[in-house]
Amino acid sequence: MTKSIIYFHPLTFEQQESIRAVAPGYTLLEGNSKNPDLQQLGEAEIVIGWAKGISDTLLRPDSAFRWLQTWSAGIEKLPLERLAERGILLTNATGVHAEPISAVIFGFMLLFTRNLHIAVRNQQNRLWHSDGSESELSDKTVVIAGTGAIGSETARIAKAFRMKTIGVSRSGHPVADFDQVFTTDHIQEAVSQGDFIINSLPLTDETQHLFNASIFSAFKQGSYYINIGRGDTTNTEDLIAALHSGHLRGAGLDVFETEPLPQDHPLWAMEQVIITPHCAGVTDRYAERVVDIFIHNMKSYVETGSPSRNLIDYSRQY
Template sequence: MSKRLMLITQNIAEAYTQQIKELAPDFEVIVGKDKEIWEPYAKEAEIVVGWKKDLEKLSLVEDSNLRWIQSWSAGVNSMPLSTLSEKGIVLTSANGVHAYPISETIFALMLGLTRKIHTYVKQQQQKKWHHAQMNLEIHGKIIGIIGVGEIGKETARIAKAFRMNVMGVRHSGKPTDNVDEMFTPDRLHEVLPKCDYVVITLPLTEETERMFGVEEFNSMKKSAFLINIGRGEVIVENELVQALQENVIAGAGLDVFTKEPLEENSPLWGMENVIITPHTSGSTEHYTKRVIEDIFVPNLKHYINGEKNLKNLVDYQKGY
């Protein structure tokens, strides 16, 4: 009997490959990021680790063997979710792998804006010694975390080290550690006027697309900073630009944008009250280790045993 087939469309250490082969002896395991390595096997693969756009036309054909996809990313909005749902293909995400690096970026952006680090870096390049009217601090302020998943929970934990008051917004409204008050999305406008920092950690879904626009910015304090490490499309970008230009809010730290790379003619590039990072908040030296060891290997054990309690199982109706 021919072996079942697993594709890992990433370059991983040989030790991980051997561990996976030992856990799944009935599978032939094909490993490699280059398309020519995995493309010939796409139609026969039962398990795919790391989705590639080209796999859609290769793996989602009528007589495909595909049963389970382990996404290499936390976000799955760019994947053909409706087709996967129709075909009954199980999808698990890499949700949680980013909690440490992204929460670090969130606070880097918050502290950078608060203590004007970005301004001082520019002044350093000009050999300019100037106070720049820096007088804010982060301790004791109110942070609103919009989307309290793994990233939001780690952000809340760190916020407590700064003795911040933490307000959270999540779909379920369920309380969690380190969040002083939790709200459902329909109460967003109760949260925004109270916050000194509004941190967006939301996935992109039909519900979250264009969730933040002129009405939301007008609801925020003029002294508030907005941080977005979720998805660019959650914000109406031209309305954010206007809010920043007109000092409706104090500033923004942005890692994600509606169109990426951010276009050269975007006004955001030149704004003194904006810090831009190029969608790198989730980058970490430990990425592969966390995806393989914390998510895929435990899920593979369950899958082989016919168990359905997979970690990070995507709900197709919710889109995450």
């Protein structure tokens, strides 16, 4: 039987050829995510991306399926228990998003610091006005929950703005460009120091609703919350209460518990909230970067039988 790789996202001819070059003995086939060919999938050893309705075919006991390279960093919507039971190697797209998402994070911070979000609204009303509350990023403290690729890139850029950087991670290990890193069980101590608190955490059992009333109450008065991680890491009702009370001065939100955000949701009407439609990671270079990860992993897979980059630990869910 010919070994095959199936991909579910558009690739250029050059990207396809670069994959073929590192995958001798494999055929590379494009799958249709809306109408997947189950017979074709039943013979696939490697899949790039995911589609609805393919789990039973890929995960049957006699399938050739061995490795899944996701198109996203998030894996919470995948059938993780079944993948783990079958011993499927799972790699994600961590690292693809660092540059575009860090740009969005600083977009939020600069909008809030310079009141540019208010200026845009004033322009729509032809209103010449400033209340004089504009500030600067220099000497402010940014607390970043999640010190991986996105958090590290954000900390690196923050140093150019002469900001103090504090990280929060499960291990608490030192990371370049962070002045200090706290473990997750000391997150309240960390956020109490922040002028800006950035949530770049993945969704796991441990991070579900991690940002709740208890954590928000530990925030510094008048601080800002930015979530570009996963919507379900935040208790939305508690966030709204913190914003209404004035304890939080504002929030920049790219992800939500319910997506799309319902049109009647109260967050839409809050002038101290900036909303983007889960697009912080979108970039015209996305496919290029996922292919780079896959090529690196394919070389390792051919040589050792296992991809070496972004390999998911099922017990940790990341």
